[in-house]
Amino acid sequence: GEGRILCASAGLRPTQGARPPDEAVIAAARYGLSLAGHLPRPVTGELVESHDLIVVMEAGQLEFLRSNFPQVANRTVLLSLFDSDGRTGYERYNIADPFSQPLEVYEVCYRRIDRAATSLMAGICSGRAAVPAAASEGNPL
Numbered sequence: 001g002e003g004r005i006l007c008a009s010a011g012l013r014p015t016q017g018a019r020p021p022d023e024a025v026i027a028a029a030r031y032g033l034s035l036a037g038h039l040p041r042p043v044t045g046e047l048v049e050s051h052d053l054i055v056v057m058e059a060g061q062l063e064f065l066r067s068n069f070p071q072v073a074n075r076t077v078l079l080s081l082f083d084s085d086g087r088t089g090y091e092r093y094n095i096a097d098p099f100s101q102p103l104e105v106y107e108v109c110y111r112r113i114d115r116a117a118t119s120l121m122a123g124i125c126s127g128r129a130a131v132p133a134a135a136s137e138g139n140p141l
Helices: 022-029 045-049 059-068 070-075 103-126
Strands: 054-056 076-078
Touching: 022 103, 045 070, 054 059, 059 070, 059 076, 070 076
Parallel strands: 054 076
Antiparallel strands: none
């Protein structure tokens, strides 16, 4: 309503106190994002209830959230399905975590996230149905 979007980040099994890897910080900075001070936090019922849309990176995360928080199943989607790069198979339903990989892998991952997030946001901002049919199905695989 006010043209603002509030985003939060959480993980299924975050390591408390861990800092983002240097490669993640460098890759994020190229998109104008700062990960300084970012600390992981776990997904909770309160957190998912407080958001209109829950966006996940991997099919396993989608299934976990839908199983553990069924009240938000209809507003939990896979970000990868908004990427128009034509990937198939595993990569169609997953944006794999590049943790412990070289900077180049983070850059590829961040480019994919950027494409998919841009597409998702365009749909949201235009008011049209932003969720691809497969993104909201019970089992996208």
